[in-house]
Amino acid sequence: MSTSHRKNRELRDVEKREAATALQDCLSKGKLPHGTSKAAVERFQLYRSTVCQFWSRYKDGITKNLKVGRVGPKKHYTKEEIVALIRAVPRNQRYTIREHSQATGMSTITLSRALKNGDFQRRLSRLKPLLTNANKHERLAYCGALVVLTHDAINAFRGVAQEEPSSSGEAGFL
Incomplete structure (x- = not known):
C-alpha cells in the first residue's frame, strides 16, 4: 500500500473526517455493506487496519487525535x-x-x-566604566601596599630570573 501522497505518516483530521463520512454515506441498516472498507482503502490509499481503527473511533464519537505530547505541527515564529x-x-x-x-x-x-x-542581540543591563590612568595608579599603589615581601623571597626570585633568561637572549626582569 502506497502512502506517497502524504508528507508525514500521521493522517490529518480532515482526511480522517472525509474517509469517515464516505463510509457513513454507505451505511445500510446501521452496518457497512460487504466490501465498503476495501473500497475506502483503495480510494484513500490507506491500510485496512487504519480504516477500521478510525471508523470504530468515529462510531464512538472520538474524532480528535489521541496522541499527547510533541505531536503535530510545531509553532514557527517570524x-x-x-x-x-x-x-x-x-x-x-x-x-x-x-x-x-x-x-x-x-x-x-x-x-x-x-x-x-541576529534577530536580537545580547546587551548588558549595566555598563562598568573603564579605569582612568589616575585610578590605575591608585589601585596599583593599594595592591602594592598589601604585598609583604621578605628578603628571602626577593633573593629567590632574583635567582630564578637570572638562571632562566628569556629565549630572545635578553637578561631577565631584574
Missing part, C-alpha cells in the same frame, strides 16, 4: 514575533535564555537560533 515577545519580557527576567524561554513560551533552541541569526 523575526518580528520573536522581537515583540522578547520586548514584552520584564527586564528582571532577561538574564539568561532559559528565563527568556520561560517568560515567552518559546523553546530555548528557537531563542538561541534567533540569537545566532
Whole structure:
C-alpha cells in the first residue's frame, strides 16, 4: 500500500473526517455493506487496519487525535514575533535564555537560533566604566601596599630570573 501522497505518516483530521463520512454515506441498516472498507482503502490509499481503527473511533464519537505530547505541527515564529515577545519580557527576567524561554513560551533552541541569526542581540543591563590612568595608579599603589615581601623571597626570585633568561637572549626582569 502506497502512502506517497502524504508528507508525514500521521493522517490529518480532515482526511480522517472525509474517509469517515464516505463510509457513513454507505451505511445500510446501521452496518457497512460487504466490501465498503476495501473500497475506502483503495480510494484513500490507506491500510485496512487504519480504516477500521478510525471508523470504530468515529462510531464512538472520538474524532480528535489521541496522541499527547510533541505531536503535530510545531509553532514557527517570524523575526518580528520573536522581537515583540522578547520586548514584552520584564527586564528582571532577561538574564539568561532559559528565563527568556520561560517568560515567552518559546523553546530555548528557537531563542538561541534567533540569537545566532541576529534577530536580537545580547546587551548588558549595566555598563562598568573603564579605569582612568589616575585610578590605575591608585589601585596599583593599594595592591602594592598589601604585598609583604621578605628578603628571602626577593633573593629567590632574583635567582630564578637570572638562571632562566628569556629565549630572545635578553637578561631577565631584574
